[in-house]
Amino acid sequence: MDVAIIGIGIHPFGRTEGVTGRDQGIYAVRQALKDAGLEWEDMQFAYGGSSDAGAADTMVSSLGLTGIQFVNVANGCATGGSSLFAAYTSIVSGAWDVGLAVGFDKHPRGAFAVDPLSHGIGKWYGDVGLMLTTQFFGMKIQKYMHDYGITEDTLVRVAQKNFYNGSLNPNAWRRKAMSYDEIANSMMVSHPLRQYMFCSPGEGGAAIVLCNSKVAHRYTSKPIYLKAATLRTRLYGSFEVFSTCQALDRASSPTVQASKAAYEMAGVGPEDIDIAQLQDTESGAEIMHMAENHLCKDGEQEALIQEGATRITGKLPVNTDGGCMANGEPIGASGLRQVYELCLQLRGDAGPRQVPKKLKTAYSHVYGAPGLSAVTILER
Numbered sequence: 001m002d003v004a005i006i007g008i009g010i011h012p013f014g015r016t017e018g019v020t021g022r023d024q025g026i027y028a029v030r031q032a033l034k035d036a037g038l039e040w041e042d043m044q045f046a047y048g049g050s051s052d053a054g055a056a057d058t059m060v061s062s063l064g065l066t067g068i069q070f071v072n073v074a075n076g077c078a079t080g081g082s083s084l085f086a087a088y089t090s091i092v093s094g095a096w097d098v099g100l101a102v103g104f105d106k107h108p109r110g111a112f113a114v115d116p117l118s119h120g121i122g123k124w125y126g127d128v129g130l131m132l133t134t135q136f137f138g139m140k141i142q143k144y145m146h147d148y149g150i151t152e153d154t155l156v157r158v159a160q161k162n163f164y165n166g167s168l169n170p171n172a173w174r175r176k177a178m179s180y181d182e183i184a185n186s187m188m189v190s191h192p193l194r195q196y197m198f199c200s201p202g203e204g205g206a207a208i209v210l211c212n213s214k215v216a217h218r219y220t221s222k223p224i225y226l227k228a229a230t231l232r233t234r235l236y237g238s239f240e241v242f243s244t245c246q247a248l249d250r251a252s253s254p255t256v257q258a259s260k261a262a263y264e265m266a267g268v269g270p271e272d273i274d275i276a277q278l279q280d281t282e283s284g285a286e287i288m289h290m291a292e293n294h295l296c297k298d299g300e301q302e303a304l305i306q307e308g309a310t311r312i313t314g315k316l317p318v319n320t321d322g323g324c325m326a327n328g329e330p331i332g333a334s335g336l337r338q339v340y341e342l343c344l345q346l347r348g349d350a351g352p353r354q355v356p357k358k359l360k361t362a363y364s365h366v367y368g369a370p371g372l373s374a375v376t377i378l379e380r
Contacts, residue, residue: 003091004216004223005378007036007209008340011104013327014173016203021053021330024205025104026062028333032100032207036219040064043209045090045099047083049073050332053106077279079103080206080335081231081366081374087210088229088376098211105330107201119242119370133281133369134198136241138190141284145192148299150287152192156184157305158283159197162319165312166326168353173202174326197283202328206336208343224343225379227266227361232258234371242370255292255365255373262363263294266377270294273377274359275345276316277338279367280323290318293365293375317355320345335366335374346380 009031011024025048033040040063048056049072057070075082080103087101112133116126129135144150160180166172178196186195216223234240237251263269276295280286287305291298295316304310310318321327321341324334342362344350362378 001092001094002213003088003210003226004213005208005226005339005343006211006216006219006223007032007034007038008343009033009035009207010171010337010340011205012171013202013204013330013333013337021050021104021106021203021205022059024106024203025050025056025102025207026059028104028205028207029059029063029100029102032209036209038098038209038219041066042098043068043100044096045069045087046102047071047073047086048102048332049075049079049083050103050105051079052108053104053332056102056104056332059102075372076368077281077329077331078231078335078366078368078372078374079332080337081364081376084208084336084339084376085229085231085374087208088226091210091212097215098209100207100209101336102205102207103332103334103336104205105332106203107330110201112201121242121244125244131242133241134190134193137282137284138193140239141288142192144284144288150299150302154287154302154305155192155197155283156180158280158286159183159325161311162280162323162325163196165320165353166322168351169321169326172322172326173328174322193282193284199281199324199329202330204327204330204333204337206333206340208336208339222347224346226376227268227379228262228375228377230258230261230265230375232261232373238371240369240371253292253373254371255289255367255375258373258375259293259365262375262377268361268377272361273316273363274357275320275342275355275362276318277323277342277364278318279365280319280325281329285367286318286323289365289367293363312353312355320350320353320355335364338364338366339376339378342378346378
């Protein structure tokens with residue numbers, strides 16, 4: 001059974017003073033319902049998540065007390081992707097025909113504050129600074145650059161691309177294109193990653209209305225088909241954020257496993273992907289995730305990025321809406337923002353950032369600590 005996406009909604013990302021995260025989620029839901037031509041009363045179920053802005057199910061107080069099955073989801077930065085996965089499986093199972101996935105957040109300024117004890121890690125891990133994820137990301141991309149010949153120049157180019165794409169996106173937080181020199185000369189945070197190579201915690205909301213594809217024609221003339229939705233956690237030996245050591249025999253990332261499963265489920269291969277949204281917590285993450293999602297081999301990113309393959313006009317556009325770097329990362333909404341963007345692109349409704357080539361198959365990937373990946377594949 002196929003699942004169709006028939007409605008999409010978003011609240012602009014960034015900082016919205018005086019508006020709660022919950023209200024940003026409600027705004028996104030209402031936009032998605034309007035896009036689908038439906039009412040809240042038509043929803044048979046909902047899955048939603050937030051990290052810092054309260055329980056998603058409390059939105060029913062404003063949207064309507066209809067008795068809907070509403071499940072709160074919490075899966076770190078993969079919360080949005082997990083909500084979509086749950087919605088997808090609810091429809092595929094035959095339990096429901098139409099429902100919704102929503103995510104929102106409103107994080108305080110500054111880095112995420114994470115307690116090592118809540119992750120089953122000793123207090124010492126925080127004392128040495130490794131719960132500050134910028135340090136982990138710096139170490140991981142250092143090793144990857146050494147092993148596969150990725151240069152600092154390529155790190156800069158990834159950020160430059162994403163900030164440029166964000167400048168074309170009316171819902172992005174960072175809507176100013178940044179020059180190569182501005183990024184390359186910005187403050188060093190955790191070598192080799194500089195200030196303007198990172199995303200920031202932020203605010204925003206996104207929502208997706210889904211239905212059994214057999215009834216999609218009732219609601220829209222141009223549905224987007226969700227061909228695969230997968231989730232995988234880390235294996236022993238995966239070197240992921242909040243890992244206290246690296247095993248002698250290293251295992252692949254959970255992204256590798258989730259990606260393989262998604263391609264198999266959708267009946268397509270990496271060569272069929274026309275456009276991708278990849279987790280870009282920082283420049284190095286986007287580079288590594290290109291290979292982990294089988295979109296290229298390790299080390300091939302250097303040439304691909306240098307030649308402009310991942311730009312909007314390239315052969316494999318990546319993060320056409322600016323990604324996390326330009327949009328920030330409100331944890332509950334981030335994965336659904338990716339799907340919102342891909343639906344716009346597949347519909348041909350992305351405006352000045354519309355990919356000029358004909359699009360059929362799109363791919364999204366989101367990663368959450370301490371090692372969880374969610375992947376979706378969509379088709380027009």
